[in-house]
Amino acid sequence: AAKAEGRNRFHYFTPEMEAAAQRRRRMLNELREAIKLQQFEVYYQPIIDLSTGKIVKAEALLRWNHPKGQVPPLDFIPLAEETGLIVDIGNWVFAEVVRQVSVWKGYFDTDLQVGINTSPAQYLDENFCEPDWFGNIMGNGLASGLNPANLCIEITESLLMEAGSSITDKLLQFRDHGIEVALDDFGTGYSSLSYLKQFDIDYLKIDQSFVSNLSPASQDLVLCEAIIVMAHKLGIRVIAEGVETEEQRQLLTAIECDYCQGYLFGRPMPAKEFSDQWLIPSHLIDQD
Ligand code: C2E
Ligand code: MG
Ligand code: MG
Ligand code: MG
Numbered sequence: 551a552a553k554a555e556g557r558n559r560f561h562y563f564t565p566e567m568e569a570a571a572q573r574r575r576r577m578l579n580e581l582r583e584a585i586k587l588q589q590f591e592v593y594y595q596p597i598i599d600l601s602t603g604k605i606v607k608a609e610a611l612l613r614w615n616h617p618k619g620q621v622p623p624l625d626f627i628p629l630a631e632e633t634g635l636i637v638d639i640g641n642w643v644f645a646e647v648v649r650q651v652s653v654w655k656g657y658f659d660t661d662l663q664v665g666i667n668t669s670p671a672q673y674l675d676e677n678f679c680e681p682d683w684f685g686n687i688m689g690n691g692l693a694s695g696l697n698p699a700n701l702c703i704e705i706t707e708s709l710l711m712e713a714g715s716s717i718t719d720k721l722l723q724f725r726d727h728g729i730e731v732a733l734d735d736f737g738t739g740y741s742s743l744s745y746l747k748q749f750d751i752d753y754l755k756i757d758q759s760f761v762s763n764l765s766p767a768s769q770d771l772v773l774c775e776a777i778i779v780m781a782h783k784l785g786i787r788v789i790a791e792g793v794e795t796e797e798q799r800q801l802l803t804a805i806e807c808d809y810c811q812g813y814l815f816g817r818p819m820p821a822k823e824f825s826d827q828w829l830i831p832s833h834l835i836d837q838d
Contacts, residue, residue, distance in 0.1 A: 574629065577626065578629060578635075580616065581626055584616075585639065585642050589614055589615050589616060590613070590614055590615070590639070590646075591612075591614075591615055591820065592611070592612060592650065593612075593818035593819055593821075594608045594609070594610060594611070594664070594820075594821060595609050595811060595817065595819070596815050596816045596824070597609060597789060597809050597810070597811045598809060598810050598811070598815050599808070599809055600802065600808060605662070605828050606661075606662065607662060607663045607664070607665060607789075607809065607811075608662055608663075608665070608824070609664070609667075609811060609818070610643065610647045610664050610665060610666050611667070612643055613818075614626055631669050631670075634671060636671045637675045640668060640669065640672045641683075641687065644687045647666055648687060648690070648696060650821050651664055651691065651696055652691040652695060654825060655696065655697075655700070656695070657825075657831060657832060658830060658831055658832060659830045660830075661697075661699075661700065662700065663699065663700055663701065663702050663730070664700060664701060664702065665702040665703070666701065666703050667704045668703050668704060668705055669706075670706065673716070673717045678720060679719075679723040679724065684723075684727060688727075697728075699729075699730070701730075702729065702730040702752070702753070703724055703731055704755070705721070705733060705734065706733075706734050706739065707736070707738075707739030707740060707742075708739055710742075710745040710749060711739070711740060711742075718749070721749060730752040730753065731749075731751050731752055731753070732751070732752060732753035732754070732755055733746075733751050733753070733754050734755045735757040736754045736777065737757045737760055737773070737777070738757045746786065747784075752786065753788065753789055754781050754787075754788050754789070755788075755791050755811075756777055756791060756807075758791040758792020760774055760777075761790050761791060761792045761798055761802075764798045765797070765801075766801065771805070774801075774805060778806055782806070787808040788807050788808050789808065789809040789810070790802050790810050793811065793812030793813075793815070794812050796814065799814060816828070
């Protein structure tokens with residue numbers, strides 16, 4: 551048995567695996583410090599209303615400005631989720647977006663709605679969505695003129711799959727506060743149409759994997775159109791993600807998609823750049 555164990559141990563800890571485990575431990579330690587060291591930043595990406603061509607929404611996308619270079623979310627969010635750090639990080643994102651949107655409201659002519667991504671692990675935190683949580687995160691913003699309709703939360707299908715009553719209650723809390731809910735990455739998970747019936751969802755975001763190969767005779771076009779027709783019949787509006795070409799925009803317009811997000815319109819960018827490029831200062835707007 552000892553021999554087998556020895557072999558197993560040898561088998562499980564190759565130098566590569568040891569190095570990977572070490573990288574992970576180092577990243578975890580650095581991630582723990584990142585809020586305190588003010589290394590997080592929220593980028594904003596415009597979302598366009600296809601019927602008017604105007605910006606009506608944006609998505610808040612987290613960036614980690616590590617001293618050695620920016621770390622993309624997909625490289626640290628899974629680790630933050632596994633370790634529960636996403637609770638603090640997610641709360642920081644909420645507070646930061648509320649602060650930023652409140653500031654924008656003071657300076658720009660905007661009723662922009664900003665989408666905030668949420669991970670299932672955040673819903674496991676007992677404080678999340680409790681009255682104190684809303685007070686702490688949103689109190690100042692609401693006092694300085696923030697309208698809850700300026701916020702939207704993005705959830706994933708995996709959240710709805712796991713959904714017990716406490717998760718459903720939390721989603722309802724957002725709705726009760728006047729915050730809309732979008733189902734992100736639609737079509738990639740175990741899409742079950744019953745979620746759409748069971749939960750009150752305001753928006754579906756069609757995943758970019760359906761958008762990237764859109765062409766006039768493609769199956770993806772048929773799928774997108776079917777999703778849009780179904781969503782509209784259920785009173786749900788549709789946002790297409792990852793729109794990169796003019797042809798994609800035209801096809802999505804033809805099948806009556808409501809909103810588009812993607813590099814064709816603008817990349818995610820720091821708040822200052824975003825407002826310079828996309829928001830109109832209030833004093834330039836006719837008051838009458
Ligand atoms: P997501 O919520 O689906 O966000 C959309 C992703 O698509 C973003 O990647 C965005 O930069 C990218 N994107 C937008 N337009 C285009 C395009 O035209 N082409 C291509 N190829 N990509 C496009 P990003 O910023 O790297 O974020 C990746 C994921 O990380 C997000 O996917 C979201 O799941 C997660 N994430 C980001 N910020 C947060 C956060 O604050 N909290 C949580 N829990 N997750 C976050
Ligand atoms: Mg999202
Ligand atoms: Mg998405
Ligand atoms: Mg996605």
